[in-house]
Amino acid sequence: MISAAREGWLERRETPDSLVLSLGGRWDLRCAERHEKELRRLTTPGAQALRIDFSALESLDTAGAWLLHRLAERLRGDGIEVAFENLPAAHADIFARLAKIDSHVEIEPPRPNPLTAIVTLIGKSVIEIGVEIMESIAFLGLTVVSMMRALVRPRLFRVPAVFYHMEQAGLNAIPIIALIAFLIGLVIAYQGAIQLRQFGAEIFVVDMVAVSVLRELAILLTAIVVAGRSGSAFTAQIGAMKINEEIDAMRTIGLDPMQVLVVPRMIALMIVLPLLGFVADVMGLVGGGVMSMIELGVSPAQYIDRLGQSFAPWSLGTGLVKAPVFAAIIAHTSCYMGMKVTGSSESLGKQTTRSVVHAIFAVIVADALFSIFFAFIGI
Amino acid sequence: MAAHDGITIRASDITVAFNGVSVLENLELDVRRAEVMGFVGPSGAGKSVLLRTIVGLNKRLSGRIEILGRDLDELDHRQRRELEARWGVLFQSGALFSSLTVAQNIEVPLFEHTKLPLDVVEEICALKIGLVGLPPEAASKYPMELSGGMRKRAGLARALALDPEILFLDEPTAGLDPIGARAFDELLRSLQESLGITVFMVTHDLGSLHAVCDRIAVLGDKHVIVIGTMAEMLAHEHPWIRDYFHGPRGRAARHRENG
Structure with a gap:
């Protein structure tokens, strides 16, 4: 005992x-x-x-x-x-x-000497970046081809999946995006009022809110929130399916993972991001209006009136025209990162993080390019 | 401390339910000291649930569980930890920590539960690796780099790290090829004999049941239908038990053991 x-x-x-x-x-x-x-x-x-x-x-x-x-x-x-x-x-x-029994074992894999390790790391990273760019372009091509194929043979196109992702990525994101846009409108109007008051030009706060929210902030913030919210979800979903060999199973059954997983997400996001952007535009203007009323005593009627005068349709247009491009960037990055997940749960976590970081980075770069382009054509 | 008359695990009146659907009802079970007890039963009969309930990973609605003479419900946090150090669990897929090497995996319980100096921990770790028949090179590898059989052995080494008195195994030979499964059975038997461990093993492998188990418990209809030796199982009248042990696979396993 x-x-x-x-x-x-x-x-x-x-x-x-x-x-x-x-x-x-x-x-x-x-x-x-x-x-x-x-x-x-x-x-x-x-x-x-x-x-x-x-x-x-x-x-x-x-x-x-x-x-x-x-x-x-x-x-x-x-x-x-x-x-x-x-x-x-x-x-x-x-x-x-x-x-x-041999009483000695190596606990960790041997560490190479630091100098060679650094050189190897740099070399490896450069090659990896190169490979990733190539692969990413190839993946984009594949996505476009898959979308074309779905266009030619609509039977391939998965309508329920598109609606599902529109609900998940679009409808369910409305509250958080509306709130963020409202707060941003509020903050810009407040800061603008403080600055413009020095020149007695308070009323131009309305112009400032309209231009900054409509042109840049609303859509950029929407894209960033969607990249964090839905981009990470896309990567995690596809990655988990990859680990579980579901994607291999699809291939053996004759389903095209691009068609089943990537195209619906891409299309859903390209549809909902402009809509979310519009929601953000409206809520941003509302936020600006609320702050103008509190801080400057501008009545809602005056605010709308001024908005009508300062409103350049191009401001709204330049903002929203970027949305589908941002959507494509987010969907592409997150699906690609999901497909790159290998075996372990560690890799899933890493890819999800990278997906969000890369998508946000790419969105901001694209936004900068748009700015240059718009300046160039003069709108 | 309650008297414990050679019974290592005593479960009485165990009821477990998930979302209102009961999986185990009023289950009674005794596992004797230093025996290998095999659990069989149809898929979904609650074998793994029973194992998880006994080690405290599932909540139960009612019942008492005594392990090594101590009632699990009466232990405080510290006593509970002490008791946990006296058993080891091998999960179905090994459940090795994927960010640690095999050796580091085995060291985790040693660092957590003992104050032994680093060099002794490393030696004990090497010892366990040798004991479960892993090559020394496997120590510095990550679980991802190992085959399924090696992962199971590494999981066993981790379960054995603290020299437990009880070993819980969940389908230890599932997913191994027959040769690997047989080697695992032999390893288990020889370790069990020289270290005097009580083994609680959920399995579907008739070969393991023949080769390793002293007694077999059949789970079905939410409780233990029967407990007994292999000979008693073979003589039993219950239709599922007859099908199970007298089916073609059962006969094949018996022949292998006898011939």
């Missing part, structure tokens, strides 16, 4: 020619913990032999046995004789097993 066995104990006794260690009770991991220091320091002053007496031993486990085995090996290395006495056969078996 295990719990009835007494805790392990150790006694040392010196005889003229040898040191005798008597041990008994339960020699287990707990015991190893207690006696580790003692046994590590143990020497046999004067004596040329160590005898370990097991007659009172009740039970032994591998950790306990290892401690004794270790001691014996060390002393034998110093030329001292070590004998195990009264060792029951069942326990002798454990020692026999231990003796056969």
Whole structure:
């Protein structure tokens, strides 16, 4: 009975020619913990032999046995004789097993020298970036081809999936996007009022809100929120399916994963992002209006009137025309990253993070390019 | 401490339900010390649920579980941790931590539960790797880089890290090829014999049941239908049990053991 066995104990006794260690009770991991220091320091002053007496031993486990085995090996290395006495056969078996095992293993894979590691890292990263750009372009091509194919053969096109993703990425995102846009409108109107008041030009706050929200902020914030919300979801969904071999299963059944997974997401996002952008535009203007009323005492009627005068249709147009492009960037990046997930859950997490970071980065770069383009054509 | 008369695990009146659907009802079970108890039963009979309930991963609606003579409900946090250090669990797919190497996986429980110095921990870790028959090179590999069989062995090494008195195994040979499964059975038997471990094993592998198990418990209809030795199973009249042990696979496993 295990719990009835007494805790392990150790006694040392010196005889003229040898040191005798008597041990008994339960020699287990707990015991190893207690006696580790003692046994590590143990020497046999004067004596040329160590005898370990097991007659009172009740039970032994591998950790306990290892401690004794270790001691014996060390002393034998110093030329001292070590004998195990009264060792029951069942326990002798454990020692026999231990003796056969190589007691040294590498805990971690070997580390290369730092200099070569840095050079290798840089080289690898450059090649990886190159490969990724190529692959990403190829993936874009594949997506476009798949979309064309769906256009030619509408039977391939998955309408329910498109609606599902429109709901997930569009409808369900309305509250958060509306709130963010409203707050941004509020903040811009407030800051604008403080600055423009110095020139007595408070009323131009309305123009400022209209231009900045409609042209840039509403759509950019919408794209960033969607990249964080839906882009990460796309990557995680596709990645999890990749780990679960569902994508391989689709291929063997004759389903095209591009058609089933990527095209519906791409189309759904290209439809909903402009709509979300419009919601953000409206809410941004409402936010600006609320702040104008509080801070400047501009009545809603005046605000709308001024908005009508300052409103250049191009502001709304330049904002919303960017939306489908941002949508394509987000859908493309997130689906591509999802498809790149390999085996482990670690890779899934990494790819999801990269998906969001890359998508946001690409959206901002695209926005900058749009700005240059619009400046160039003069709108 | 309650008397524990050679019974390592005593479960009484266990009821487990998920979303109002009961999986186990009033289940009674005793596992004796240093025996290998195999659990069989139709898929969905609750074998894994029973294992998870006993180690405390599932909540139960009612019942008492005594392990090594201690009632699980009466333990405080510290006592619970102490008791947990006395059992090891091998999950179906190994459940190795994917961000750690095999050796680091085995070190986790040692660092968590003992104050042994680093060099001793590393040696014990090497010892366990040797004990489960993994080559020393496997120690510094990540679980991803190992084959299914090696992952199972690594999982077993981690379960054995603290020299447990009880080993819970969930389908240890599932997914292994027959040779690998047989080697695993032999390993388990020899470890169990030399270390005197009590083994609680959920399995579908008739070969394992023949080769390793002292007693077999059949789970069905939400409780243990029967517990007994292989000979008793073969003589039993219950239709599922007869089908299971006398089916072609059952006969094949028996022949292999006898011949």
